[in-house]
Amino acid sequence: MDLRKILLVALLALAPAAWAQDRFIVVSSTTSTENSGLFKHLLPEFRKTTGIEVRVVAQGTGQALDTGKRGDCDAVFVHNRNAELKLVQEGWFVNRHDVMYNDFVIVGPKADPAGVKGMTDAVAALAKIRDAKAPFASRGDNSGTHSAELRLWNAGGIDPQGTWYRETGSGMGATLNTASAMNAYALTDRGTWLSFKNRGELAILVQGDRRLFNQYGVMLVNPAKQPHVKKEMGQAFIDWLLSPAGQAAIAAYKIGGEQLFFPNAKP
Secondary structure (H helix, E strand, O other): OOHHHHHHHHHHHHHHHHHHHOOEEEEEEEHHHHHOOHHHHHHHHHHHHHOOEEEEEEEOHHHHHHHHHOOOOOEEEEOOHHHHHHHHHOOOEEEEEEEEEEEEEEEEEOOOOOOOOOOOOHHHHHHHHHHHOOOEEEOOOOOHHHHHHHHHHHHOOOOOOOOOEEEOOOOHHHHHHHHHHHOOEEEEEHHHHHHOOOOOOEEEEEOOOHHHEEEEEEEEEOOOOOOOOOHHHHHHHHHHHHOHHHHHHHHHOEEOOEEOOEEOOOO
């Protein structure tokens, strides 16, 4: 066998492995979906169905959207609906879809120095925390959770300032660790809270306000702006999330018997 035939045989042998390695997409998503353990539950099911690997970049929603705008991922899976729709209108992303929801809760020390335990008005609870100057740990990272927190402060006409208000600049898990160490109040999504192990003296104190609703959406990075985007595989991921199988997989993810996310994709 001459050298050319040997090289051809070698290339053909390597081709399936190279093809398999290229069967992946990058999804930029939130620290809450990562910290909650949702992706460890979902992605093996998706790969089993499609053969496509998903590599997740976990960031705050603001950073995740910027990652998509730069074309450094193929799809985004985040939770700041207004910001998402604005970027679709601007042409950065294609066809935003609702995927699932849960809610935010305010956690804090069981001693509850601000006296907010059992309240269902999140804005009034934050006002009491401010009045008591009780420690509050904020993500401070332009994430979906941080944006939701700022909307609540703004609804109460409050500009949180002072040594009692600590911005961590970190993801949800890290911010909860800070709150636990400080015995501070914090706003968190319920999914991350249910999976969080280092609670210390923290407990859920405020929940049930409709303003604590937390919607997640998914979008494809616009291939017209970023031609290198893996359009077909990215769309396959989105289609699977929205399908009965994907929605059932989301609903099936539980910790201690408690469901973390509730599917609500539109048919």
